[in-house]
Each structure stands twice: as structure tokens, then as C-alpha cells.
Amino acid sequence: MNAPVKPPLTIRLCEPRGFCAGVDRAIQIVVLALKKYGAPVYVRHEIVHNRFVVDGLRERGAVFVQELSDIPAEHRDERPVVFSAHGVPKSVPADAENRHMFYLDATCPLVSKVHKQAMRHQRLGRHVLLIGHAGHPEVVGTMGQLEPGAVTLVETVEQVAGLAVPDEENLGFVTQTTLSVDDTADIVAALERRFPKLTAPSSESICYATTNRQEAVKKAAPDTDMFLIVGAPNSSNSRRLVEVARKHGAADATLVQRAGEIDWDRMDGVSAIGISAGASAPEIVVEEIIDAFRDRFDVTVDIALTVEETENFPVMRDLRDTPLETADMAFLNGSGD
Ligand code: 0O3
Numbered sequence: 001m002n003a004p005v006k007p008p009l010t011i012r013l014c015e016p017r018g019f020c021a022g023v024d025r026a027i028q029i030v031v032l033a034l035k036k037y038g039a040p041v042y043v044r045h046e047i048v049h050n051r052f053v054v055d056g057l058r059e060r061g062a063v064f065v066q067e068l069s070d071i072p073a074e075h076r077d078e079r080p081v082v083f084s085a086h087g088v089p090k091s092v093p094a095d096a097e098n099r100h101m102f103y104l105d106a107t108c109p110l111v112s113k114v115h116k117q118a119m120r121h122q123r124l125g126r127h128v129l130l131i132g133h134a135g136h137p138e139v140v141g142t143m144g145q146l147e148p149g150a151v152t153l154v155e156t157v158e159q160v161a162g163l164a165v166p167d168e169e170n171l172g173f174v175t176q177t178t179l180s181v182d183d184t185a186d187i188v189a190a191l192e193r194r195f196p197k198l199t200a201p202s203s204e205s206i207c208y209a210t211t212n213r214q215e216a217v218k219k220a221a222p223d224t225d226m227f228l229i230v231g232a233p234n235s236s237n238s239r240r241l242v243e244v245a246r247k248h249g250a251a252d253a254t255l256v257q258r259a260g261e262i263d264w265d266r267m268d269g270v271s272a273i274g275i276s277a278g279a280s281a282p283e284i285v286v287e288e289i290i291d292a293f294r295d296r297f298d299v300t301v302d303i304a305l306t307v308e309e310t311e312n313f314p315v316m317r318d319l320r321d322t323p324l325e326t327a328d329m330a331f332l333n334g335s336g337d
């Protein structure tokens with residue numbers, strides 16, 4: 001008997017996608033700390049917002065906690081603790097020092113740059129407007145660089161008209177690194193209309209990886225029947241990619257964390273789909289999802305390439321010479337465990 005004919009499907013695969021330099025560095029810090037200092041290594045907050053990554057590190061001996069006080073007392077002054085890529089308020093390293101803890105800060109250098117820009121605004125006498133999403137750990141970390149009341153959070157264009165600020169003549173803004181480039185431009189334009197003397201940061205706060213992943217989705221999205229973004233529901237940059245796909249011509253778009261989660265009824269009758277991955281999503285999951293489509297469709301993969309990324313952020317000197325095994329290397333580049 002002949003095998004049933006599979007329907008044709010074009011997958012537009014975005015490039016760049018997946019791990020960015022800041023995520024690479026953060027995961028490396030945990031893996032290298034485990035090698036150098038042994039288990040357990042504590043990690044404050046998910047190192048990046050991805051279950052696959054977090055579970056893989058947990059299997060290697062990382063222990064994830066929400067706060068430093070969650071680390072058992074007998075381990076507090078003898079085991080390392082890593083701060084996540086999203087950054088932390090100043091109170092967190094201060095607390096670690098008070099408790100005589102050994103910490104490794106995996107904050108992405110581009111998030112640290114935003115922290116410095118917020119502090120610079122303040123040094124120059126400006127009240128800081130932070131464009132971002134309330135409660136997100138990066139926003140908590142950036143607001144926590146300055147004393148309470150020194151930063152006002154702006155989430156939407158609608159909010160701008162009602163903003164109360166101490167001095168309209170002395171205002172500077174920064175943003176979360178993972179926002180929608182287009183929505184943020186609208187918020188900045190509304191702020192500049194209301195506060196003509198508003199000062200921009202000295203360089204863009206939305207990072208290269210966020211910008212590039214959104215551009216590639218914009219390129220791939222037109223006329224797709226479905227757009228899958230590999231990423232977690234708490235991953236801000238991944239959720240923005242779903243919105244971008246919808247806005248730029250995908251009939252439907254959704255987040256997916258593993259191939260097993262795909263709702264195949266929703267894929268009925270599709271002939272062109274897009275796939276990308278958030279900055280915290282490993283490539284192995286992208287491959288798993290493409291393989292799941294190959295089982296059901298006659299797949300042609302078209303690459304939607306916008307730019308080649310070459311960014312690389314080195315880990316701190318103390319960890320650089322720690323030797324790694326092949327399995328660790330594969331885990332680090334997102335291709336397996
Ligand atoms: O900030 P976001 O929720 O997008 O975080 P992820 O998913 O862990 O991705 C890494 C981005 C980051 C650490 C902050 O810029």
C-alpha cells in the first residue's frame with residue numbers, strides 16, 4: 001500500500017532567531033560555575049525565561065530561588081549564587097554582601113548599560129521615565145538602580161496624557177531592552193509631544209537582538225497562515241514576536257514551548273507558516289518542531305534572513321579558563337543536553 005501523500009508546506013524560518021549574546025553568556029556562567037565550584041549553584045530567578053534551559057541546568061545541579069533569603073542558611077555563605085540575565089535592583093548585591101555571599105552577576109551587559117543610562121539621567125538632574133512592563137524582572141531591576149520615586153514607569157501611549165512628573169523641563173527616558181520597536185516609538189513620540197525637553201538615552205535601550213528578531217519576523221510574516229514563536233509565556237521578547245507576526249501579515253500566531261504542545265487542529269489546511277524563536281529559546285526545540293511538521297507535511301524550508309549577528313559577550317575572568325565537556329558545549333549552544 002502506498003504511504004498517504006503529505007500536503008506541501010513552506011516553512012519560513014527566521015534568521016536571526018533564538019539565543020542572543022546575553023542569554024549565551026548567562027547560561028555559560030551557570031554551567032561554568034557548576035564546573036568550577038560544584039553543585040549546588042544557586043540561581044536567583046530563572047536565569048533566562050525558558051523551561052528547557054532551566055530544567056537542563058537543574059539537572060546539572062543548579063537550584064533556582066526567587067530571593068536570596070530562600071537559600072538555606074547553611075549554604076548562604078559557602079555556595080555561589082548567580083543573578084539572572086534580566087538584572088537586579090541594587091539592593092540585591094548589597095544584601096548578598098551583607099550576608100557574606102559569593103555572587104556572580106549574569107545581568108546582560110546591555111541591561112547593565114540601561115542601568116547606567118538611568119543613573120546618568122539622574123546625575124544630570126533628570127527625573128527618569130522608564131518605558132516597560134510593570135512587574136517584569138528587568139523593570140524591577142532598572143527601577144531599583146535609583147531610589148524609590150526617582151523613576152516613573154510608562155507602559156502605554158494612553159498613559160502619557162495623565163503622567164505626573166516632578167519637573168517637565170528635566171526628564172530623561174530609558175526603556176526595557178525587549179520591547180516592541182514600533183510600539184515604543186509611538187510611546188516616545190507621545191512623550192516628546194507632551195514633554196518637548198525630554199532627553200533620550202545616549203544610545204538605543206532596545207537591544208540589537210530584540211530589534212533583529214522582530215525585523216526577521218516582519219520579513220517572514222506576510223501571507224503566512226500561522227506563525228510559531230518558540231518561547232515561554234513569561235518571555236517578554238518572545239511575546240513581542242507573536243504580536244509582530246500578527247501585525248505584519250500572519251493570519252494567526254502563537255507561542256510554543258515544545259513540539260508536543262502544538263495544536264495540530266489549528267494547523268489544518270496551512271500551506272505557509274513562519275517559525276522564529278525568542279532570545280531565550282534553544283535551537284534544539286526549533287529543530288524538534290520542524291521535525292514534527294516533517295512527520296505530517298512535505299516541508300520546504302525557506303530562510304528569512306535579515307542580518308548576520310556576530311555579538312559575543314565574554315563571561316567574567318574567574319570563569320574563563322574552566323574546561324568544559326562536549327555535552328556542556330552542546331547544551332550551551334542550544335543544540336542539546
Ligand atoms: O526579558 P525577557 O522576558 O524577554 O527575558 P528572556 O525570555 O529570558 O530573554 C532574555 C532577555 C533578557 C535577559 C533581558 O533582556
Ligand code: SF4
Pocket residue numbers: 020021022023085108109110111177178207208209210237279
Ligand atoms: Fe541582552 Fe538583548 Fe539578549 Fe536581553 S535580549 S539578554 S538585552 S542581548
